[in-house]
Amino acid sequence: MSTLVSIVMGSKSDLNIMQEAAEYLELLEVPFEMNIVSAHRTPDRMFDFARNARSRGVKVIIAGAGGAAHLPGMIASLTSLPVIGVPIKSRNSIDGWDSVLSILQMPAGVPVATVALNGAANAGILATQIIAAFDDKIAANLNHFKTSLKDKVLSTASYTMMDKFKFQDKNVI
Numbered sequence: 001m002s003t004l005v006s007i008v009m010g011s012k013s014d015l016n017i018m019q020e021a022a023e024y025l026e027l028l029e030v031p032f033e034m035n036i037v038s039a040h041r042t043p044d045r046m047f048d049f050a051r052n053a054r055s056r057g058v059k060v061i062i063a064g065a066g067g068a069a070h071l072p073g074m075i076a077s078l079t080s081l082p083v084i085g086v087p088i089k090s091r092n093s094i095d096g097w098d099s100v101l102s103i104l105q106m107p108a109g110v111p112v113a114t115v116a117l118n119g120a121a122n123a124g125i126l127a128t129q130i131i132a133a134f135d136d137k138i139a140a141n142l143n144h145f146k147t148s149l150k151d152k153v154l155s156t157a158s159y160t161m162m163d164k165f166k167f168q169d170k171n172v173i
């Protein structure tokens with residue numbers, strides 16, 4: 001199957017965060033690609049990437065950057081594909097707010113679906129949910145994943161309750 005999701009990031013130093021998006025796309029069997037495209041250091045490459053993504057068959061773009069993070073917004077301004085932005089607390093970021101605000105506070109007409117600071121995992125899952133809207137196989141994978149999340153919480157909850165009972169028993173004795 002051809003690439004459906006494209007992950008781009010401003011620098012190789014973003015990879016340790018952005019690879020979480022890739023891990024979820026792999027788990028949920030969504031074909032993806034991953035590359036470095038910098039709005040500030042390689043503007044021509046960014047223009048080429050954003051202008052050609054749709055004709056290459058890409059359906060969703062995940063873009064991560066830190067500091068003065070212009071990559072997701074600039075890509076969104078150049079394509080009609082949905083863009084998910086991942087603010088990264090990079091080494092040039094003051095405290096993460098610079099990345100969050102520069103990705104989140106887009107002008108009306110040019111939306112970027114912004115996830116939490118360093119929230120690449122949710123970016124991967126959200127991209128999968130967009131693909132699942134028109135792909136039943138991916139939707140089934142997603143349902144399986146969401147059920148596993150529920151089962152994990154419920155098994156922990158019952159385990160914690162058991163612990164509590166044991167603790168109370170000891171107190172009684």
Ligand code: RP5
Nearest residue numbers: 010011013014065066067090
């Ligand atoms: C941003 O500057 C990148 O997305 C990265 O988060 C940050 C720092 O880049 P490096 O100096 O580590 O290459 O454009």
